[in-house]
Amino acid sequence: MLKSLLIANRGEIACRIIRTARRLGIRTVAVYSDADARALHVRQADEAVHIGPSPARESYLVGDKIIAAAKQTGAEAIHPGYGFLSENADFAQAVIDAGLIWVGPKPHSIRAMGLKDAAKKLMQEAGVPTTPGYLGEDQSPEHLKAEADAIGYPVLIKAVAGGGGKGMRRVDAPEDFADALTSCKREAASSFGDDRVLIEKYILSPRHIEVQVFGDSLGQVVHLFERDCSLQRRHQKVMEEAPAPGMDAATREAVCAAAVKAAKAVDYEGAGTIEFIADASEGLRADRIWFMEMNTRLQVEHPVTEEITGQDLVEWQLRVASGEPLPKRQDELSINGWAIEARLYAEDPAKGFLPSIGKLEAFMLGEGVRIDTGVTEGAEVSPFYDPMIAKVIAHGAAREEARLDLAEALDESIVWPVRSNAGFLVRALEHPDFVAGTVDTGLIGRDGEALIPPAMPSDEALADVAAALAEQPLAGFRLNAAPRRMVLLAVNDQKMAVAFPGSDSDDPLVADEHAVPEPVLLSEEGQTWLVQPYRASGTHAGAAGDGAITSPMPGRIIAVEVTSGASVTKGQKLVTLEAMKMEHTLTAPFDGTITELNATPGAQVSEGTLLVRVEAAE
Incomplete structure (x- = not known):
């Protein structure tokens, strides 16, 4: 060793x-x-x-x-x-x-599988089923178009040296081929320095099935069963599971045998993955599953295979690299239960999945699941690398147990102030197609908008927070109105009045000037918000140290108590604002003179509008 x-x-x-x-x-x-x-x-x-x-x-x-x-x-x-x-x-x-x-594998094995066209030819020679398509040397637009016409639309144009979803275009009709080819070749040249392409039949109900293979220096190759990686966004995997839903024993035997044959064809050593594309329009069938490519390395999703086989694939890699034989024979490997993995990214689904960077002031994931991560609370999420911050893996006796455990763990996660896709993942796990195990690679493209979590917590969650905060030191505040039971909350800086359960009056509770409760992090369905009570008065964000009195929220001015040039004393009423069905009085932060007055009774103002400026007395 x-x-x-x-x-x-x-x-x-x-x-x-x-x-x-x-x-x-x-x-x-x-x-x-x-x-x-x-x-x-x-x-x-x-x-x-x-x-x-x-x-x-x-x-x-x-x-x-x-x-x-x-x-x-x-x-x-x-x-x-x-x-x-x-x-x-x-x-x-x-x-x-x-x-x-x-x-890892020998360099010649990596090279053999590095180019999609060469790998596909090699697999055809080895008797591994491949997707119908064109792999030829003639790269003229006219010839490629003729090949696409012969294959039949829709077709997929793929960069020969591609990967990560780059250099790929779906073409649904002959008249769209030329533009798609130009775009694909341009992206391939830019990304890989190679603009050659291949043409494949586009599968209308595609599922991404892959098989974990392992070889040693003695010529032995085994498989560790299959994974389903069909839940993808723009050709990037979002969630993976093992085994594949709907895979019967006969189909599994055929696909896994093809994967072993593919690995042996390149004299493979170490961990590798043979990826297949399946036409699942009539379920998973051995005659409708074709070789797509090989990844000559350990995969991101290897934990689901570890969970169902009880094997440590990194240990296998290290033992094989040390010259040892494979730790297990094929007949010693079996499937135990079900595992599902979700990739937790520092990104904001509501903003087009833009990466989110910064310090992880809070980073807590659910219990009862496996967490593979490279960060801890307090770590910085860098803009320089992939935004994945953790893999969350659930293993259960059956698929539904694993699905529910994973959803619960993600639901309980707290990631702040960096945004994450946890809420998106929870909704994906609850999508009817995922529950049924019939996900194809187009699901997010079709239904992705419905998987975007809401911008704000539910009314029920806010009410619970309001009730809890109402037990902290708060002060009732309202002008000329009967009492009622509510709490003024700022949720990620968005201000609102929230009633709480069991309240039978309408006295708004706001943070006392001398006892402001600490902010709390509210987590719901994987989303995290910062919630804090606030004082709706001139000393809360409406009164700056330089005497600038701004509107703490959108509203309507209902009273102006001063005139320009007037002298005022600290705490004197300046402007009364009506917002969210409540009145808020803005007061002078110190003794001084009104040097600017922009408030007019009846005017509508937005949050942050400068209403009054007070110059401190000498």
Whole structure:
């Protein structure tokens, strides 16, 4: 067994590898960029080496720096994780040439599966079923169009060197082909430096089925069953599960056997994944599942396979890299229960899934599930890398148990002030197609808007918060009106009056000037909001230290108590504002003179509007 290991990666996967290495007694070396100087994987490793500036192209993607770090620290081997240099055959060869052990497949295997057209031809020669399509050398627009016409629409144009959903275009009609081809080739050239494409039949009810394979240096190859990765957004996986819903024993045997045949065709060693596309219009059938591509590395979604097989795939990688045979024979592997994984991203679904960066002031995920993460509370989410902050994995005796456990864990999560997709994931888990196990890759494209969580908490949740805060030191406040029982709340800075359960009067409770309750974080269906009582008076956001009195919320001015140039004393009424069916008095913050007056009775004003300016007395 290896004695020391450098992890050429960061974040969640680096922490995952360190966890297994530590259990096996292997010394670990982390590498880090400027942005990751205080990262969790750096703190967990036995040793860490700085390899450059924050951008990955200047640190994690510079193979020479990583090899130098391994030699500097005496590491025997390099584990690439996933992403970055994990499928770079030249880097793998450089590691081997440096006298180090590469924890992964041999460079020639990576190259064999690196180009989609060559890989597909290789699979056809090996007898692995492939999607109907065109893989030829003739890349003229006229010939490609003729091939697409012969295959029959819809077709998919795919960049030969593509990945991550880039360089792909669906074409539904002959007249759309030319424009789609031009766009696809342009994106492929920009992203991969290679504008060659292949044409495939587009599957109308596609499911993404993949099989985990493993090979060793003795020529043995086994599979660890299949995963379903059909829930995707723009060709990026959102959730994965194992086994695949609706997969019968005969179809599983056929697909997994094809995956083993594919791995053997490239003399495969280590962990790999054979990805298939299935036409699920009539359910999963062996004659409608075709090879799509191979990922020559450990997958993000490997935990669901670990959960149903009871195997540690990182340990398998390290043992195989050490020259040991596979830990299990095929007949010793079996499926136990069901596992579902959700990818928790620092992103805002309500804003087009834009990445959300900043400090994780609160980061708490639900219990009773497996959490693979590379961050802790207080960590910074960087703009330089993938925004995935955790993988949440539930394992149960049956699929419904795993689904409910995962939904509950995500529902209870608190991520603040960084935004997350937890609420989106909860809604996806509750979508009827997901519940039924009939998800295809187009679900989010069709129903994605319905999965976007609401911008505000439910009335019931706010009422519960209002009731709890009403028990803290608060002061009733209202002009010329009968009492009523409500609390003035600011929810992510949006102000509102909230009634609470059991109240039988209408006295608004607002934060006392001398005892402002602490803000609370409200979590509902994976969404997190900051909630705080506030005082609707001139000393709450309406009175700045420089004497600028602004409107604390949108409303209508119903009274102006002063005139321009008048002298005022601290606490004197200046303006009365009606908002949310309540009156709010703005007062002078100190003794002084009115130097600016922009308030007119009856006028509507928005939040933050300057109403009065007071100049302090000498």
